[in-house]
Amino acid sequence: MRRAVLAAASTATLVVLLLALKPHQTTTQLAVGTPAPTPTSTPTATSEPSATASASTSTSSGTYTGDAISTRYGTVQLAITVKNGELTAVKVLQMPSEGRSQQIAADAVPRLTQEALTAQSARIDAVSGASYTSQGYIDSLQSALDKTDV
Numbered sequence: 001m002r003r004a005v006l007a008a009a010s011t012a013t014l015v016v017l018l019l020a021l022k023p024h025q026t027t028t029q030l031a032v033g034t035p036a037p038t039p040t041s042t043p044t045a046t047s048e049p050s051a052t053a054s055a056s057t058s059t060s061s062g063t064y065t066g067d068a069i070s071t072r073y074g075t076v077q078l079a080i081t082v083k084n085g086e087l088t089a090v091k092v093l094q095m096p097s098e099g100r101s102q103q104i105a106a107d108a109v110p111r112l113t114q115e116a117l118t119a120q121s122a123r124i125d126a127v128s129g130a131s132y133t134s135q136g137y138i139d140s141l142q143s144a145l146d147k148t149d150v
Helices: 002-020 101-119 130-144
Strands: 062-065 069-073 072-081 086-094
Touching: 062 130, 069 130, 072 130, 086 101, 101 130
Parallel strands: none
Antiparallel strands: 062 072, 069 072, 072 086
């Protein structure tokens, strides 16, 4: 009988301790998949779409800066280069840069960039283990693409 009471009490204590755990604290907490408001970012295109573009084809060219997306572990911001309507390069302007987040971003960013260049869109898969960084990357990429004719 004492064992049953002791087991029940220790189980209850363990459950309370687990529920008391809190996630890492940041200045801005976001739910997964929720885009962050970015009032301080000023995305701009460095060149205008080609003057010879027809109404039926997309021939935009230039460099476009995506919104700075605040994630749980840092800010993600990209700039893209588009030539003749094709995504040709993705440059990382901001990525999480502290401790383990920096290591995760260093592993995830090349994979995300390759997928974006292959897909020619922001419809790419997130990198396992880097879900916040991946979502920030995808959101910033989409905001840059929204500024083009692509």
